[in-house]
Amino acid sequence: MTTPSLSADTPRGRMYRLEPDGPLMYPSITTVAGMRAKDFLQGWYATMASKRALEMYQWLDRNPDRAAQEISRVTRDRWGSQKRIAAAAEDYTRAAADFGTLVHAACEEWGRSGTRPSDADIGQIASEMRSAQGAFAAEKDPAALVDRARVRLDGYGRFLEEYQPEFVEVEQTVVNHTVGYAGTTDAIVRIGNTLLSADIKTSKKVRGDYALQGVAVCRAEQLLDDDGTTREMPELTGAFIIHLPEVGGYQAVPLRTGDEEFEVFRALRATWTFDPDQCALDPAASPKDLLLSLLRSKGGVDALR
Template identity: 30%
Template sequence: MAGVSTIKRGGSRFYVDPDDGRIKVPGVTSIAGMAPKDFLTYWNAKIVAETAVEHRDTVLKLAERDPAGAVDYLKGAPRRYTRAASDLGSAAHDMFERQARGDTINPRHVHADIKPHVRWFDEFLQEIQPEFLHLEETVWSDEHLYAGSFDAIARIDGEVVLLDWKTSKAVYDSVALQLSAYRYANRIILAETGESVDVPAMTGGAVLHVRPEGWQFVPVECGEEVFRAFLALREVFDWERDGKKGVVGRPIAKGGEQETGTMRRAA
């Protein structure tokens, strides 16, 4: 059976073993997502505040007739922003894969929002001249029970490296965790045939960061030390999903004048 299917459970992505559908392992991105993201608290507040200011007329009119709706509109601002960025990133990734495979791209069929990205990716191909060994394949770790989909493995200037395409505002450190997980997985499951092949030895990883205004090729450390951090998050994933369930038991003794819901109703 070719390819590897995925499912979503509890907000996390799981990969289904193509040989045994009973085996499901968490995805690399979901595991890397276990790392603390304190900055998101401030980012969410910033997006909500900007939405309130930039769309104040809309918010005020909505608040007059539907206060709860106005609150929901503002609360949903970060989610809408993230979804729009994700949609743009997905569309750009699709084009990047086609360009990497050598497909002819008709500019008239490219959405206006990603035309600059397509242009810069083509410039990257011409300038860096990567020789692609694998594109958009799935890695599987039998040893540590995880899987994930990488963008590319390529030979550049005689060295084999992992590549990741990014269209986000910045290159975030979490990409190092992802690349290390791909690098040290046990095998690649080929989408076309379902055959498993060894993950090639690599010297490192890099991000091609493509924005409307240009592109940059950024090296990323994804060696064994980074991989150990990823494996720690793999343990955290299991803890958050199952390990913490039931660790706090029922009281075996109590006293004082604690007021329970039952006592309040009885009063």
């Protein structure tokens, strides 16, 4: 599957260890890139919640004989109903992520074996994800799920045919000790005489902030294998997205991976380290105590002596 063995989810996001059973050391590239403010999502969260609420009303309209019973249940369990409505965006995101993982796993297998996975192979991957992670629990039509994945693989097959990439690394973890991060690129490929980082995305569109992930891979210092072995990081010319949209086909989208993008990523890494809870100090007992506390916080206590 596509979950790197050296990584683990934590309350602060996904993190990486540098050797099996070692301590978690570095935040993942996606965790760091995710520190960027996403105020635009607030409106989407509200839209998804209101959509779920309307769907609940539509259910009542379609089932008038059960409406009174359902209204009574919702009224008795107001908190549970609120949580269900509020979780609409999270549920959608989780389902989209599970589907993306399914497509990634199938493409990973294709890249490793050189043979396109069959429908049965896709179904097996989905079944393993359901058993291990609880993925696709709400999926009522497994065949339709395979059909959706097949459309993405059709697009991926066209990319392979038209770009003829040579897979140098597949699902390879990289690490940067200087900045302090690690992450896993879907593939390092050679197209022509050029080495590139390639990431597969099944999102509705290619977002510009994917460049933060791409530049982090390009500026990594070492390759990190699952057993903790490090290898020399090849020089990458850049990074691109293999976009597999719902409608089918594909797009190969290059990303900007210059100094400006890396400086933004470095700043986000510093933001991840920052702990705002430590910035509110103990209440001051007097004006002198207030000034001393402020000076100590800046390392300037000696100025009062």
